[in-house]
Amino acid sequence: MTLLQDLECRLAAALAATLGEPATAAVTAAADLRFGDYQTNAAMVLAKQRKTNPRALAQEIIDHLELGGLATADIAGPGFINFHILPAAYAARVAELIRDPQLGVPPVGAGRTVIVDFSAPNVAKPMHVGHIRSTIIGDALCRIARFLGFTVIADNHIGDWGTQFGMILHGWKTLLDPAALDADPIPELLRVYRDVNALAKADPAALETCKNELVKLQAGDPDNLTIWRQCIEVSKRGLQKIYATLDVHFDHWLGESYYNDRLAGLVDEFVAKGIARESNGAICIFADGTRKPEDDPFMVHKEDGWTDNPTIIRKADGGFLYATTDLATIQFRIDEWHADHIWYVVGVPQQLHFRQLFDAAARWGKTGDFQHVAFGSILGEDRKLMKTRSGDNVQLTDVLTEAVDRAAKIIAEKSPDLQGAEAAEIAAIVGIGAVKFAELSQNRLTDYVFAWDRMLALQGDTAPYLQYSTVRIRSIFRKLDAPFDASAAAIILHDAAEVHLARLHARFGELLPAILEDFRPNLLANYLLELARAFHSFFEACPVLKSDEPLRSSRLALCELTGRILNTGLGLLGIRCPERM
RNA sequence: GCGCCUGUAGCUCAGUUGGAUAGAGCACCCGCCUUCUAAGCGGGCGGUCACUGGUUCGAGUCCAGUCAGGCGCGCCA
DSSP states (O other): OOHHHHHHHHHHHHHHHHHOOOOOOOOOEEESSSSSSSOOOOOHHHHHHSSSSSHHHHHHHHHOOOOTTTEEEEEETEEEEEEEHHHHHHOOOOOOHHOOTTTTTOTTTTTOEEEEEEEOTTTOOOOOOGHHHHHHHHHHHHHHHOOOOOOHEEOOBBBBTTHHHHHHHHHHHOOOEEEEEEEOOOHHHHHHHHHHHHHHHOHHHHHHHHHHHHHHHHOOOOOHHHHHHHHHHHHHHHHHHHHHHTTTOSBBOOOGGHHHHHHHHHHHHHHTTSSSSEEETTTEEOOSSSSSSOTTTTTTETTTTTEEEEEEEOOOTTTTTHHHHHHHHHHEEEEEEEESEEEEEEEEEGGGHHHHHHHHHHHHOOOOOEEEEOOOOOOOTSSSBOTTTTOOOOOOOHHHHHHHHHHHHHHHHHHHOOOHHHHHHHHHHHHHHHHHHHHHTTTOOOOOOOHHHHHHOOOOOOOOHHHHHHHHHHHHTTOSSSSSOGGGOOOOOOSSHHHHHHHHHHHHHHHHHHHHTTTTTHHHHHHHHHHHHHHHHHHHHOSSTTTTTTTTHHHHHHHHHHHHHHHHHHHHOOOOSSSOO
16 A cells, blocks of 8 residues: 555545545645645535635544554645655655565556557658657557556557558559668668659659559559568568667557458448448448537538538548548457557547547447547647658657767767777667657657757756666665665665655655556656656765665665666666666 | 647746646756766756636636637548
8 A cells, every 4th residue: 555545544534533424535745845745635625515614624634533653744724734754654665665576556457458559650651750759658658557467468550551552562663773672671662652752743644553553452463462561571670670779569560451351341330230321422420410519529610510520431432541440450459359448649630530430439339448648749840740741851760870879979978988889788778768758758748849959868857867866876786795685674764865765765656557547657757857866865965885784774775776666667668777877 | 610739937848637935957157076976966047827807715727718839620541
């Protein structure tokens, strides 16, 4: 049980005793340390309902509170009840956490399966900076959910079938340089795609040829299928390289093409069940008529009033769309993987698509907790959305290379004794970590303008700051002469810096479940910064190896627990820690 | 036309779901390495939370409206 849960239990008992009926109220971490460690506004909320004096009610509640050796409580301001955790209680909590491999994190996801749908790049096109958010946030959510006990399936729903293949096929047949493809396939594919794109724009006949190539592919033309397979193969190899660099992993790569043979039957079923019907030659899902138009994702307001806003699941030419594929994917994930939750880490512009998708799935009888984990857009220098089609965006590989180069430069400058392979390995850990942390430390809904210095910063509130604190901890243990058993150490919280460390240790398990309530990994990022800040202050104020027993063992134990939480927390964000830097 | 997102320090951003005197980093100024890694620590400067009303003990947070920027709304994904 976390300290917060403990306080809530005791508060609930006191409320019941005070009011004569069962009642619960939330306890939160205090906003300001001057007000103690935890606080509750229960008295003010309840006094309002009962029209009594909040401070008097708070006093009554405190009179009924059994806090034992855990904390003291007092009243402040308009009727806050502030809890001050006793140092001995913090020390006991630290001792518990040291023995707990889960570091106090409750297994809130046990017994439930979640599919995380993220990254999902289109093949045959390189990933650019715009792809970074889904990839990094999705991977972090997978790691966090696993740590909380969920069964997690990370699925890369790659775009391996869309209409772009018409252009790619035409380009492959007419413009491809086999030698260049052999040497480095991704840039060559990009070149071909870009050239065909320009060609099709200028020449309607070329566009027509592209469309024909697509029709042939979808009809099962053997030549086109062969090219298609080769194209996917080389693209996947390129993607795998980037994912390896990013330390991002998938359990499955079931792209759009995987669902091809289910689409026709799905459309028939939707028609048979009356969920979809023909309109202008296309098969569409319309509003079911049970809701007010403003609440219905299949209605939209135009100049002349409310009108239909259907989802098309089969085009007039017989082709299928990504809504069709997404519906088939939901069915597969529920039937084959027994998904309780599906989280789609996809940009906010697709919000309407997901509202319609989830609504259609529900009408189809597919139930589950489906969430669109939306994120804001990465904008170009002109504050406009990055154009996925132009291909002249900053490529993801370039960002990662630059990040590692910058880290290498700082290592050469600050730690000249690190050389060769070790220095290169550290540069990779630090550089990639910085990029990931820049993304994860910010609210996912915020739009931002891509800027090298912002994404690659290595000073201040960054991954290197956190990594540096773990390096300082490792350095202490490297200097240790004898083996150290933290679980045997008596915890003594002597200085204010030590109490503050313990306070933050206790909060790790309270914080992690909250992250998934609203999919906000930045809560973890901010927590880790606070913990690292507390550690650096402790490091300056409290000598560890030079202090006398029993303080020395206690401080070593605090270092070990801090290191474990920092390493675990960074690991949950997909960021590794070097031994030294 | 309607809907969604955003607007907080010079810059980049947080803000625990309505709490107490709104916080970090960068930049700038002052101090700290013969002591466990100075990628660090301590201190300072910096605010009409876009604007106007409303709800209440209390609003950056909720409601209404206005302004500014971005995105979306039938055969792309």
